Amino acid sequence: MRRSRGFRILMSRVALVAVAAIVVSSLVAGCELRDSLEFSPTTLPDGQVGTPYTATVTVLHAATPVGGVSPAEGSALPPGLDVNLGDEHDSTLHFVGTPTTAGTYTFTISVWCYGTNVAGQTATQPFTIVVK
Numbered sequence: 001m002r003r004s005r006g007f008r009i010l011m012s013r014v015a016l017v018a019v020a021a022i023v024v025s026s027l028v029a030g031c032e033l034r035d036s037l038e039f040s041p042t043t044l045p046d047g048q049v050g051t052p053y054t055a056t057v058t059v060l061h062a063a064t065p066v067g068g069v070s071p072a073e074g075s076a077l078p079p080g081l082d083v084n085l086g087d088e089h090d091s092t093l094h095f096v097g098t099p100t101t102a103g104t105y106t107f108t109i110s111v112w113c114y115g116t117n118v119a120g121q122t123a124t125q126p127f128t129i130v131v132k
Contacts, residue, residue: 035061037111037123039093046130047099053081053129055095057109063121064114066091072108072124078131083109099131 038060047053059066069085071077081097093109106128113120 035063037061037113037121039109039123039125042125042127044095044127044129046132047078047081048132049099049102052098053096057093057095057125057127059091059093059111059123061121062091062113067112067114067120069093069109069111072110075107075109076105077107078103078105078129081129095129099129102131104128104130 040058040060044055044057066085069083071083077083077095078099078101080100081095083093083095086092086094093111106126108124108126110122110124112122
């Protein structure tokens with residue numbers, strides 16, 4: 001049985017669409033929707049000038065380890081305080097130091113998680129510390 005050229009082109013296009021559908025479905029099946037990162041707690045205790053300060057915040061729903069933490073651009077912690085991660089692959093933020101200046105300080109903390117085969121998770125959270 002002899003087939004026309006148009007029939008062969010049509011069948012080639014159908015085959016191409018089928019292959020593309022298989023590729024796309026396998027890519028989508030390999031990607032998971034990730035929960036948004038959350039911070040707990042979302043409030044920090046007050047501090048006292050000249051008294052050592054420590055507070056911890058946990059980053060929740062991290063699909064991969066938290067890779068970094070810093071004040072967001074244009075944001076700063078109270079003078080004398082710093083924020084850092086605990087041990088490697090830890091999702092705990094540690095606010096530490098000795099406040100040097102009284103005041104109410106509102107700042108935003110930014111975290112990022114290591115990526116896997118897709119972009120890693122990121123999040124920001126505003127905090128306020130009152131230093132008396």
